[in-house]
Amino acid sequence: MQATEFLTKKPAEIQQPIYLITGTEKYLKNQVIAKLSxxxxxxxxxxxxxxxxxxxxxxxxxxxxxxxxxxxxxQRVVIILHPYFLTADKTGRKLNQDPVELEKYLTNPAASTILAIVMDNQKIDARKKICKLLKKEAVQIDCSALNEKEVRQVVAKKVKQNSYQIEESALNLLL
Structure with missing residues (x-):
């Protein structure tokens, strides 16, 4: 699911037990985390x-x-940041995480908890058993860079939400 689609959902529609948040757009990631919080x-x-x-x-x-x-x-919301143990990158790690507990949780998540795993700009290592299970069990939210049309929609929506108006020429200049 795209982040823009997730952000339009009502709180009652955000009831999946596990979310995997990927992509490079920090703004969208922060918006998704704020919505979950x-x-x-x-x-x-x-x-x-x-x-x-x-x-x-x-x-x-x-x-x-x-x-x-x-x-x-x-309800409880738990957000995991910087899960380097899900990537192939081994540099700069202070802690050597053991994903066995996460594997158990993915197969039997708590009913009253939403677990969100927020990936950095690195890709998930699809060869690992835990990553395969995570992709299977989690709803993936893609926070990739938006194209121009999507940026226009997001800016127009934010302007409207704040009770302002913007002319098309001003929007073009802003973008």
Whole structure:
């Protein structure tokens, strides 16, 4: 699914247990992460929203958080950032992650948790068993660069959302 399609969905339509977010557009990735984060009410985000950076934190901690029952809410969102263990790149890693726990989670995800794995600009290593399972079980959100038509639509929509108007010539100049 394209990121622009995902961003138009209503919160009730975003109920898949696992998302794999790929692509190079950081803006779109941030919008997708924000949309997932906003599924948790702002007063409960500190206890039901977890972000784990795999450069500094253990994968097992993220999976344990995903299995945890939501506290005072109905849903939990766990976001995994920089999952280098899913790529072929071995340079610059501080932690050697063991994906066995993730593999178990992918086959039996918690019903009340949405797990989002956010890839960097690197490609997922399709040869690994965990990556094959992830592609099979997760809904993939593609945050690739937009073409000119899509950029026009996004800008026009943002302008309209903020109760402004823009002339076609001004939009052309902006783009």
């Amino acid at each position: 906003n599924l948790i009410p702002s007063g409960l985000q500190s206890i039901n929203l977890g972000q784990f950076d795999m450069e500094d934190e253990w994968l097992a901690d993220a999976i344990n958080d995903a299995y945890s029952v939501p506290f005072m809410g109905e």
